[in-house]
Structures are given as structure tokens and as C-alpha cells.
Amino acid sequence: MPGEQTEEQEDPAxxxxxxxxAESRAALRRMREHAAGLSADVAADWVSRQFLESLxxxxxxxxxxxPDTPLFFGRLDHDDDANDLPRTMYVGRRHVHDGDEGRPLVLDWRAPVSRAFYQAGPxxxxxxxxxxxxxFRGGxxxxxxxxxxxxxxxGPSAILTEEIERPRTGPMRDIVATIQPEQDVIVRADLPVSVCVQGAPGTGKTAVGLHRAAYLLFTHRERLARGxxxxxxPNRAFLAYISAVLPALGEVRVDQATVEDLLGAPLAAEPAPVAALKxxxxxxxxxxxxxxxxxxxPAEGLVVTRGAARFRLADHEIREMTAALRGTTRYGNGRDMLAQRLAHQILVRMEQRGHAPDDRDQDQVARSRPVKQLLDQVWPKVTPEQVLFRLLSDAAFLAAAAKGVLSEAEQEALRWAKPYRSHRSAKWTAADRALLDELADLVARTPSLGHLVxxxxxxxxxxxxxALGRRCAxxxxxxxxxxxQGTTPWSAxxxxxxxxxxxxxxxxxELTLGFRVPGPVLDYAARLLPHIAPELEAPRSLRAGAGSLTVRAAAGDLPAAVAAAAREALGREGSIGLIVPDADVAVYTAALAEAGLEHGVxxxxxxxxxxxxxxxxxxAKGLEYDHVIVAEPAAIxxxxERGLARLYVVLTRAVTTLTVLHDADLPPELTA
Structure with missing residues (x-):
């Protein structure tokens, strides 16, 4: 490769x-020691001191x-005397400077000037x-x-190719050294811009999203620190897999969650058609x-007693106030605002009789028993659970709410066959959790984040x-x-x-150029695309991947054949994922145990x-393994319902080799 130098040549460069x-690592160590030596005692009060200590x-x-992660991965050089930038600029995972002179030794990959490392070309x-x-090897x-x-x-960069193809064990790595120009454009999109990435397997869409979060935190630190x-x-396994990426980039305060973490874990299951309808x-x-x-x-007007005097509001006045607020604010705020408006009108009556009430009087009236009793009748307090419980258990109430929106058959599907005794005993499903979150926002506004990935x-x-949109409103x-890769009945x-x-x-x-999945593997899985997403362009791979795909029928004992394939894979470098039908996990774990192969589930x-x-x-969705063994594709x-899409996901998890083993006939879509 032109320009490549290796250790054996003992190149002075x-x-x-x-x-x-070595100088950069020493400078980073001094920067950390300096930060560790700073004290929060300069803060004026306890709250400020706690905040400063946290920072x-x-x-x-x-x-x-x-130590095992390169501090920098590239550099840029120029000879232009008119250029204000340093003649040599190192690009790495974070900024490092000389403590004494303030001289930059490594520039953060997210800095504007570092953009040229990814975007510059002939x-x-x-x-x-x-x-x-x-x-690098290790550090x-x-x-x-x-x-x-x-x-x-x-020609293609040998170092770049080696880094992309390097076997992996453990969590997902960052890709700062290998970000491609089309990925860099997405990463550096400005904060107000929402970005949607349709990414084929192996195109790095997940890594792009994580690096975009790191870039935005670097560029808009103060703003995002507030929001x-x-x-x-999609699940805890996925979050564990990506958990090391942002800390490796110096971002240690980014929350990760599943939808269930945000909305609440389901306590019951329900038929897929019902969940899809909900x-x-x-x-x-x-x-x-x-x-x-x-x-x-209101059934009657409002009477408030203040001392010996009684002040009245007619029911038609209350109806007008209620109508003016209804639907123009959130339900909980509307109840509070109605209480204040009722109290204000009582104070107007008091002033008309020569009294001189103030704000304290208005608050007292708003909290008085007559006003509270009227509110409970006209604008009662309700919880999301109470509303949804009534909706799913009361046929007449559901019919009124769903009129013109849901058919009678759909209403029948939604109603509980065996209603719970109360909302407190209800076993909410995953779909119910999203409905409860919608109701909660109608009652009180959901706080918004600065950015959501x-x-x-x-x-x-x-x-x-x-529900997620409310959290980035x-x-x-x-x-x-x-x-x-949509596998749910309601997939987009x-x-x-x-x-x-x-x-x-x-x-x-749309990202269609794959960097991780070998070409033969991607082409094999792409046979399913005309049946699951015919509108999408077939993905392409940068990697030739000769010998990366093996498809064979087992000789009568599929678990034993799978165990033999796992043993063979253990003789190679890298991680191994044995992907099996959910119902057969115990069968294959037993086969591995019988073969004496250590494994996890x-x-x-x-x-x-x-x-x-x-x-x-x-x-398996979102995960990658150097070597993937897929057992019985037909069963998967x-x-x-969307089993072919699930199979497409499964077949595209391999980074180095894919071995497909089967006893039953392969799905016809794979053999066409």
C-alpha cells in the first residue's frame, strides 16, 4: 500500500x-490530575458546592x-504559510493540550476543524x-x-479496512477512526435538525446515532446539560452492547433506556391484533x-360564605367558564384554572358590595370547600389509570369516546372479556402503557429533553x-x-x-453501503428483501468476504451439528453468536453443555x-458477532407473523462468518 510503514522497517517517522x-498520554494524565486537584470549596453555598463537585x-x-484505546487515530498536514492552522493537526477521541504552554497535542474529532479529516478528498x-x-494493536x-x-x-486504505474488520469481543466500539463522509454529514447535522436514518445492516446507523449524540454534546454542551x-x-441486551461507546468518547452523562423503562413494564400480554389496534x-x-x-x-350554582355574607355564581356562569377552558389546556391545569376563575368572580361580587379583597382572599376562596365540591362535580380529578380502566371495561363509555373513530368490531376487540375489579388491580399490557402515557400528557405536560436518539x-x-415525541417536543x-427489519405487527x-x-x-x-457485514452474507440475506420490503434498495458491502458464508443441512442431528460448528468457531478469533428459535433455546444450550462448551445465554x-x-x-436485533451460527431458519x-423480517435480522448479525445449519427445508424465499 503506498505510504504505509510498519514496525519491522524501524521507520524514524x-x-x-x-x-x-507518549507525550499526549502524559499530557492527558496531567490534565486529569489537575482536574482531580480542583476544589469545590470556592462555592458560596452548599447547593453550589454540590453542583460544582458533580461537574x-x-x-x-x-x-x-x-490504555487499549488509541488516543489519536489520524492527522492532517499542510504547507500553506497563509493558513492560520497548525501545519500538523492530530485528530483523536478528545482534546489534549500541553499543560504548560497550552499547545494542542490532539484535537477532538468533533471540533469544526476536525471535519476535514473525514470530508477532505482529492x-x-x-x-x-x-x-x-x-x-494500533491495543494501545x-x-x-x-x-x-x-x-x-x-x-486504492482502499489497508488500515481503515483492518480497523473495520477487526474482530470484536464484548460491547460495541466507537467508530471515530472509520467514520465515512456520508456518515459524518449525519453526525454533524445541527442540533435543531431532526435526522432520520434508514440504514441497511452493517451500515453503521447505530454508531452514527451514538456519535451524533457525542457531537451534539460537544457542540451544545450548556444547552444540552439543561435538557x-x-x-x-429495543431491550436491555442492546443497551448493554452499546454502553461503552459514549464513555470511550468522554461522554459519561447520557441516559439510556428502553421504551418499557420510560412507559412502565407490562404486567400482562395480549393478542397481537389487539396490541396493534391499541x-x-x-x-x-x-x-x-x-x-x-x-x-x-354544573347541576346548580356556587355559593361561598365569607363571614356573614353569602356570594353566588349562577350555574350558567359556571358553564361559560368551563366551556371556555375545556379542551384549550391540559386537564389538570384546567381544573386549577377553573378554581381560580371561580374565586375571581366571587371576589368581583365582594368588591361590588364594598369589600376590599386581595390575592390571599382569592387563594382562600379557590381552596374553600364549596369550590372544591363544585370542582369534584364539574371537573373531577382523574388519573390515567382510572380513565383507561373505564374505557376498557365500560362498553357505553367506550362507544361514546370511539364514535366515528373505531368500528363496533374494533370496540369489541378492545373491551376486556373479564374486567378487573378496579384500576388498581388491572394488569396493563405494553400497548396499554403507551395509552396511559398519552393520558398522562393530556392531564399534565410531559417534560421535554434536549435531544432524543x-x-x-x-x-x-x-x-x-x-410517547417518545413528547419527550423531545x-x-x-x-x-x-x-x-x-420491522418485526412487530405494527412495524412502520x-x-x-x-x-x-x-x-x-x-x-x-438512506445508508446502503455496508462496512461490517461481508458481501456474500449480505447478498444471501437480501434474497428476503423483495418479500419484506420491496421498496428498499438492496444493500451493498465494501467487503468481498470470500468464504464468509456456509449453508448446509445437518445429518439428522441438528443440535449436535450446531455444537460442532460452535467448537470450530471457538478456534477462531472473535465473538460467537449462536442464534436459535426462541422456543429451542434450552435444546441448544443442552447440546453445548453436553459437548463441554462454555457458553452464556x-x-x-x-x-x-x-x-x-x-x-x-x-x-438479536442491533447486535453483532464476529461469527454467527443460525440454527433452523425455517423455525425462526x-x-x-413477520418471521421473514426476523430471519433477515438474524442473517445479518455476522461480521466475519455466517454458518446456517438446518434440518427442515429452508424457507423458499431463501432458495429462490
Whole structure:
């Protein structure tokens, strides 16, 4: 490869780069020691001191050095005397400067000037003469590779290819060293812009979303410190898998959650058609009507006694006040505002009789027993659970709320066959949780975050998306997913609809060039695309991946064949995922145990343990393994309504090799 130098050549330039790495690590250590030595005692009060201590702790954590992670991964050079920038600029995971001189040793990859490292090319060198990439083994700098930016055409970068294909164990790594120009554009989109990424398997959409969060935190630190950033993933196993990325980039205060964490865990299951119906956006209108149906006309006027005097409001006056507030504010605020308006009118009556009331009198009237009794009749306090309980158990109430929105058959499907005794004993499903969240927002506004990253968004229902949208109502969102990987009965078919349910406007960017999944593996899985997402462009892979795909029938004993394949994979470098039908997890774990192979079992709420993991098919989404063994594809495809989409997910988890073993015939869609 032109410009490449290796350790064996004992290149002086390589020694100089290693010296710069050592100097940078020493400077980072001094920066951390300085931060650790700062005191919060200068704060004026206890609250300020606690806040300052928290900031200092975050600063110390962000400056932690990771010995196995390269501190910088590239540099740019120029010879232009008119250029105000340093002639040599190192780009890395965080900013490092010399403590004595303030001289920058490494520039943060998120800094505006670092954009050129990702975007500069022969067509537009952006003022730079050369880009240099570094190769590392662990934390040791082992090689460098130069790319002239003068228009000369070069082949693919060997160092870049090696980094992309490097075997992985444990959690997901950052990709700051390998971000491609089209990915960088998404990462650096401005904060007010909501971004939606349709990404085929292996295109790095999840990594792009995480790096965008890190970029926004760097660029808009103060603003996002107030609003916060939240990463939403499909399950705990996925969140555990991505958990190390942002801390490695110096971002230690980004929350991660599943939809269940935000809305509440389901206590019961229900048929998929019912859950899909509850997940439709039409339910928002039904819930709004159901809530406001609790506001009633007053049966009589209001009488308030103050001393020996009695002050009255006629029922028609109360109706007018109620009508003016109904539907123009949130339900809980409306009740409070009605109490104040009633009290104000009583004070007007008092002034008309020569009294001189003040604000204290108005508050006392608003809290008086007659006003509270009237409110309980006209605008009663209700909880989301009470409203939804009544809606699902009272046929007449549901019919009134759903009139013109849901058919009689749909209403019948929603009603509980065996109603619970009260809302306190109800066992809410996952779909119910989204309905309760919608009602909660109708009662009181949901606080908004500064930025929300939603991965695998294609699997969320309209009502779940509305719930997430409320959490970024005054902020922005990064929406990630793949329509071809939609596996729920309510999976999205249009990203424009997803953005509309979130209440966000944004452009949809499609990533089709895969960097992680080998070409033969991606082409094999793509046979399913015409059957699950015919409107999508077939993905392409940068990697030739010769010998990466094996498909064979087992000779009568599939579990034994799977165990043999697992043993063979253990002889190679990297992680191994044995993906099996959910119903057969115990069968394959027993086969591995009988073969004497140590292994872990991945679950929705756990990340498992060990280099070899048994992965239920429904948990595999978003994960990657160097070597993937898929057992019985036909059973995976037959297990659920969108089983072919699930199979597409399963077949695209491999980074190095995919071995497909089967006893039953393969699905015809794979053999066509």
C-alpha cells in the first residue's frame, strides 16, 4: 500500500509518532490530575458546592485514559504559510493540550476543524496536503498510512479496512477512526435538525446515532446539560452492547433506556391484533374524548360564605367558564384554572358590595370547600389509570369516546372479556402503557429533553412514537432503523409517518453501503428483501468476504451439528453468536453443555456472559458477532407473523462468518 510503514522497517517517522503518543498520554494524565486537584470549596453555598463537585467529577471521568484505546487515530498536514492552522493537526477521541504552554497535542474529532479529516478528498482537499491514518494493536501504535490529497487516485486504505474488520469481543466500539463522509454529514447535522436514518445492516446507523449524540454534546454542551440527551433502544441486551461507546468518547452523562423503562413494564400480554389496534394513532382521539368526557355541566350554582355574607355564581356562569377552558389546556391545569376563575368572580361580587379583597382572599376562596365540591362535580380529578380502566371495561363509555373513530368490531376487540375489579388491580399490557402515557400528557405536560436518539424505531407503534415525541417536543431527535427489519405487527412502512408521529420534521437519509457485514452474507440475506420490503434498495458491502458464508443441512442431528460448528468457531478469533428459535433455546444450550462448551445465554434484560452466547432470535436485533451460527431458519421464520423480517435480522448479525445449519427445508424465499 503506498505510504504505509510498519514496525519491522524501524521507520524514524513511526518512532516520532510513538513519541507524540507518549507525550499526549502524559499530557492527558496531567490534565486529569489537575482536574482531580480542583476544589469545590470556592462555592458560596452548599447547593453550589454540590453542583460544582458533580461537574468536577464528570470532568475527571471524561479525562480518563483507556490504555487499549488509541488516543489519536489520524492527522492532517499542510504547507500553506497563509493558513492560520497548525501545519500538523492530530485528530483523536478528545482534546489534549500541553499543560504548560497550552499547545494542542490532539484535537477532538468533533471540533469544526476536525471535519476535514473525514470530508477532505482529492476533489476538495479543504486546504490540507495529506491525511495520515494510524494503525494500533491495543494501545500501541504499530503502523501509519499516508493519503495524498492532491488528486492522485489511491486504492482502499489497508488500515481503515483492518480497523473495520477487526474482530470484536464484548460491547460495541466507537467508530471515530472509520467514520465515512456520508456518515459524518449525519453526525454533524445541527442540533435543531431532526435526522432520520434508514440504514441497511452493517451500515453503521447505530454508531452514527451514538456519535451524533457525542457531537451534539460537544457542540451544545450548556444547552444540552439543561435538557439532557437520552438513548432509547429495543431491550436491555442492546443497551448493554452499546454502553461503552459514549464513555470511550468522554461522554459519561447520557441516559439510556428502553421504551418499557420510560412507559412502565407490562404486567400482562395480549393478542397481537389487539396490541396493534391499541398502538394505532386513532387511539389518541379516543383517549382525548374519554378524558374530557369527565367534565360535566354544573347541576346548580356556587355559593361561598365569607363571614356573614353569602356570594353566588349562577350555574350558567359556571358553564361559560368551563366551556371556555375545556379542551384549550391540559386537564389538570384546567381544573386549577377553573378554581381560580371561580374565586375571581366571587371576589368581583365582594368588591361590588364594598369589600376590599386581595390575592390571599382569592387563594382562600379557590381552596374553600364549596369550590372544591363544585370542582369534584364539574371537573373531577382523574388519573390515567382510572380513565383507561373505564374505557376498557365500560362498553357505553367506550362507544361514546370511539364514535366515528373505531368500528363496533374494533370496540369489541378492545373491551376486556373479564374486567378487573378496579384500576388498581388491572394488569396493563405494553400497548396499554403507551395509552396511559398519552393520558398522562393530556392531564399534565410531559417534560421535554434536549435531544432524543431512538434506535430500531421501525418497531414502535404510533402511540409509542407519540410517547417518545413528547419527550423531545421542544428538542430534536435522531431516528434510526431499517424498515426491512420491522418485526412487530405494527412495524412502520414509512419514515415520514414515523417522524409525523414523533411530531418532528426532518429529512430521511438512506445508508446502503455496508462496512461490517461481508458481501456474500449480505447478498444471501437480501434474497428476503423483495418479500419484506420491496421498496428498499438492496444493500451493498465494501467487503468481498470470500468464504464468509456456509449453508448446509445437518445429518439428522441438528443440535449436535450446531455444537460442532460452535467448537470450530471457538478456534477462531472473535465473538460467537449462536442464534436459535426462541422456543429451542434450552435444546441448544443442552447440546453445548453436553459437548463441554462454555457458553452464556442472552436475554432481553441481560447481556449474558462468555465468548460464546446462545441468542434467542427475538433478542438479536442491533447486535453483532464476529461469527454467527443460525440454527433452523425455517423455525425462526414460522414463529411469528413477520418471521421473514426476523430471519433477515438474524442473517445479518455476522461480521466475519455466517454458518446456517438446518434440518427442515429452508424457507423458499431463501432458495429462490
Amino acid at each position: 513511526l518512532a516520532a509518532e510513538r513519541a507524540h503518543l 468536577l467529577d464528570q470532568r475527571v471521568a471524561a479525562l480518563a485514559d483507556h 476533489a476538495d482537499p479543504m486546504g490540507w496536503r495529506r491525511r495520515r491514518r494510524f494503525g 500501541e501504535l504499530t503502523a501509519y498510512e499516508d493519503e495524498p490529497l492532491d488528486g492522485r487516485a489511491l 439532557g440527551v437520552l438513548i432509547v433502544g 398502538g394505532e394513532a386513532r387511539m389518541a382521539d379516543v383517549l382525548r374524548r374519554a378524558l374530557w368526557a369527565h367534565v360535566a355541566k 431512538v434506535d430500531e424505531a421501525q418497531d414502535l407503534s404510533a402511540m409509542q412514537l407519540r 421542544s428538542g430534536s431527535a435522531t431516528v434510526l432503523g431499517d424498515l426491512a 412502512t414509512s419514515w415520514k409517518e414515523v417522524l409525523a408521529h414523533l411530531g418532528q420534521e426532518g429529512e430521511v437519509t 442472552l436475554g432481553p434484560e441481560s447481556d449474558g456472559a462468555g465468548r460464546l452466547l446462545v441468542v434467542p432470535a427475538t433478542v 421464520a414460522a414463529a411469528e
